[in-house]
Amino acid sequence: MTALPRRIIKETQRLMQEPVPGISAVPDDSNARYFHVIVTGPEDSPFEGGLFKLELFLPEDYPMSAPKVRFITKIYHPNIDRLGRICLDILKDKWSPALQIRTVLLSIQALLSAPNPDDPLANDVAELWKVNEAEAIRNAKEWTRRYAMDN
Amino acid sequence: MSNDVDERVVDEVEALKAILMDELIVRTNESGYPVAVETVVFPSTADDALQQYVCLTLVVELTPGYPDVAPDILLRNPRGLDDSVLGRIDREVKEKCESYRGQAVIYELIELVKEYLTASNLPSCQCAICLYGFREGDHFTKTECYHYFHSHCLACHVTSSEKSYQEELDKLPAWQRNQHPQSPCQVLCPVCREPIQCDMNMLSSAAPPLDVENARQFELSDELRSLQRQMAALFSHQKRRGGIIDPEAEDSKLLLVTDTTEQEGEDDPAGPSVLFPPAAPLFNSTSGSTGSSVPNRGDWRRGGRGGYRGRGNSGSHHNRHGRRHHQAAATSR
Missing domain, CATH: 3.30.40.10 (Zinc/RING finger domain, C3HC4 (zinc finger))
Known part of the structure; x- marks a missing residue:
């Protein structure tokens, strides 16, 4: 295995020493570029009370290119598709090497607080979110309760 | 006290005042004779204060008998300087005082400190x-x-x-590329x-x-291992409840969805088959029975890299929406 870049080591250490509220990220035993992540659903969002598992991978040229992130836990959200892929500009063309694992995960948590059905990835979800927001939010709450709760 | 007035000291302080003007603070005794001078030293950056990251207050106590006796030097309020640099400045300053016995040394000291600060201006x-x-x-x-x-x-x-x-x-297609030729x-x-x-x-x-070259290697702590166990437990729990995305199952579901929407003639021209192509899963999360969903590195290269770029999804999505994305957190500091 090639040496792990120091920046990744430093980020991992900081994630442990100064954890971000509502977010945990742990490197995998066998691959220090692969992180197991839990993001808690933000308060006052339909995802409140949910514990969402994500996976995050730092590609070879990180931090020059963005981490690959996807949801593992099912989630009903207009900007997250059935495969858990996330539509977020900083994960694509707005990536900057000054962003970090923690800022990426905070942005994803913010996306849960502020769904944007006008720029959808999950088209059927976005459609309902636009025509009947109340029902969409009910669905999101139901999915959270059914799939993302701890008990 | 007035008997101890040394014209050399009075001249030196007058000269310093002329050079440094209000940057020099002179402390005097009750008869107006200088006993100490101090000044804040900055790195030489052509007076561009924005490029000065370090500074230091140099205090020269004019001991009785100066300049035949070396003065006492205090380095106060160091900013942006670590102890090793400060120690080196202190040693050099004392050496200079010794070698300048009998002569005016204060201006030399200021220059010496300035030289060090310029070299450590980070x-x-x-x-x-x-x-x-x-x-x-x-x-x-x-x-x-x-x-x-x-x-x-x-x-x-x-x-x-x-x-x-x-x-x-x-x-980009060739015609579009030619629209802005050579734009750097x-x-x-x-x-x-x-x-x-x-x-x-x-x-x-x-x-x-x-x-970066000297940083320590990372080791998993007990705390991390316990967090890993908690996450594995949560994963198993959610899997039992059907809460884990199964990319393969989602792919086969999508094939069905494509059929039904075509029959029902929904108004989405792109159709779900474009929005949700049966692509290779991003992560090979179905492999491994331990409850952890770690892809081996080989899978990552194939699925993560080639798959990411080649997948029709992001392309169609962006084309349809004119490359708009969520404005996410700025990288402000």
Whole structure:
């Protein structure tokens, strides 16, 4: 295995020493570029009370290119598709090497607080979110309760 | 006391006052004879205060008998200087005092300290690219927007930006590419996204930052291991409840969805088959029975890299929406 870049080591250490509220990220035993992540659903969002598992991978040229992130836990959200892929500009063309694992995960948590059905990835979800927001939010709450709760 | 007045001291202090003006503070005894002088020393940066990251107050106590006796030197209020640099300045200053016995030394001391500060004039923040600080001997660059990076790190950013720019350009059809011929890649500041100009020859010749080379290796702590166990438990729990995304199952579901929507003739012209192509899963999360969903590295290369770029999903999505994305957190500092 090639040496792990120091920046990744430093980020991992900081994630442990100064954890971000509502977010945990742990490197995998066998691959220090692969992180197991839990993001808690933000308060006052339909995802409140949910514990969402994500996976995050730092590609070879990180931090020059963005981490690959996807949801593992099912989630009903207009900007997250059935495969858990996330539509977020900083994960694509707005990536900057000054962003970090923690800022990426905070942005994803913010996306849960502020769904944007006008720029959808999950088209059927976005459609309902636009025509009947109340029902969409009910669905999101139901999915959270059914799939993302701890008990 | 007045018997001790030494004209050499009075002359030296007068000369210093003429040079430093209000930057010099002179303490006198009750008869107006100077007993100490102090001044804040900055690195020489052509008086550009924005480029001064370190400073130091030099206090020279004029011991009785000075200049035939060495003065007492105090280095106060050091800013941006670590103890090793401070120790070296202190030693050098004392040596100079010894070697200048009998002569006026204060101006020499100020110059000596200034020389050291100029050599140690480094920003105390971190480089936002490698997350390490700036050490003596590191080559660093200040952008027009006053952000600091190791030259080596910024060179990597510029190279990477140019590469992605070229890749985006190559994706365009020829007629579109010809519309803006030769438009150069505009590199943005990693921190504030302001356009920046870089001298790549200078940047790329810089050595990697020193701290990065010397950093410690990472080891998993017990705390981390316990967190890993909690996460594995949560994963198993959610899997039992059917809460885990199964990319293969989702793919086969999508094939059905395509059929039904076509029959029902829904108004989405792109159709779900474009929005949710049966692509290879991003991560090979179905492999492995331990409850952890770690892909081996080989899978990552195939699924993560090739798959990511080649997948029709992001392309169609962006085309349909004119490359709009969520405005996410800025990288402000």
